[in-house]
Each structure stands twice: as C-alpha cells, then as structure tokens.
Amino acid sequence: MNITAAILTIKEGYSVEDLAEVLKHEREAVAEWSKQGIIHDLYLRQTRNGAVILFKELDETKARELVATLPLYPYLKSVDYLGLIKQG
16 A cells, blocks of 8 residues: 655644634644545644645656645644555
8 A cells, every 4th residue: 555644734823713714624624535435644743833745546746636725734834745555
C-alpha cells in the first residue's frame, strides 16, 4: 500500500479555540474523505498545532489538491508531504 502523508502545521498565533468553527467544518471534510476511502488514518499533533493525514493510494499531486480544499488551509503555515511504502 502506498501512503502519502500530509503534515499540517497551523500558523503561530492561532489556537484550537480560535479555530473552533473552522475545525468543525474540517472534521466534516475529513469524515467525507474517510467515507470515500481516501484516508488511511488521521493523527493530531501532540503540540496541538496541526495534524498528519495519511492518504491511501494517492500521489502527492492529488494529496496537495485535496489539502488545498480544507477549511483550515488558509490558517496553515506549512504542509509537508512524504511518500511512504508499507514494509512487509
């Protein structure tokens, strides 16, 4: 299985509380992707300043297109992408 990891980092100066309404819509978008089978997994960062989305069988270009549609996207400082291959 090929995975593309998108590592999202929220801009400094924003807290989870500041973005509560945006995050509600973010969860809805991610839930829809999960229903469609696009997402392998989602992790929140311990620092609470972002998340890691693991996309199933999507290349980086498609993952970038999807991430750009997220409600949280305008509040992101950066998004890093890693292509992963499951070992064994």
